[in-house]
Amino acid sequence: MSAHSSDTSAGTPVPPAAPVARRVPAPRRDIVVAAVFDVVLVLVFVLIGRSSHSEGFSLAGTLTTWWPFLIGLAVGWAVSRAWRRPFGIRLPGLSIWLLTVLVGMLLRTVSSQGVEVSFVIVATIVIGVFLLGWRAIAAAVAARRPRPRS
Template structure:
């Protein structure tokens, strides 16, 4: 799988997560609010790509996918906390499960059906 497609799937996964979250809390999808909610997770995603050197095998489930998921979640939550955004336990649980489903899910499907 090409890096651009893999990175695009990851970014879209994070943006869908943010969009669903904002819509479910009636926070709207205005650009400023959306960007404010998305940036911590996008930074975590970028760091995950860097740490795992995902460009060498972006569709690999383990360790690449797991590393990207962990970095997206942990860095995203830490940046939310230091920027004064919420990190309620229920939100952390939902984020953990949703991000695992999307960031690991497409990789598991790719692995299953690619060869």
């Protein structure tokens, strides 16, 4: 007997299975805005870090430093399914932040880039402030907007 029919073999009717609710992605504009903010802020982190170590700006150097974190950011977006709620602080924000740092540091290790403890600490804090901070600001702005009356 199928799962959608009423089964009375045990004496109790079994209701048909409820349809599975599908999560609808956020509007495309929200997804693009959130992704751009994340990518740009990770780049800002890289540029600040390179300038604070007197490494200056070079496209090759910037890309070398940026790519591990950019891949970490992409992993964070994929694992957390950020397109569903891209402005969320806890979800997907925390996952994106932690995976950006974790994957970024792992890739820096395998590509023979530095992963000193002090760098890991600073990167974790700065990337967290950047990726969670803009989401917190967006949430505060959204909360202050008057709601349309229905």
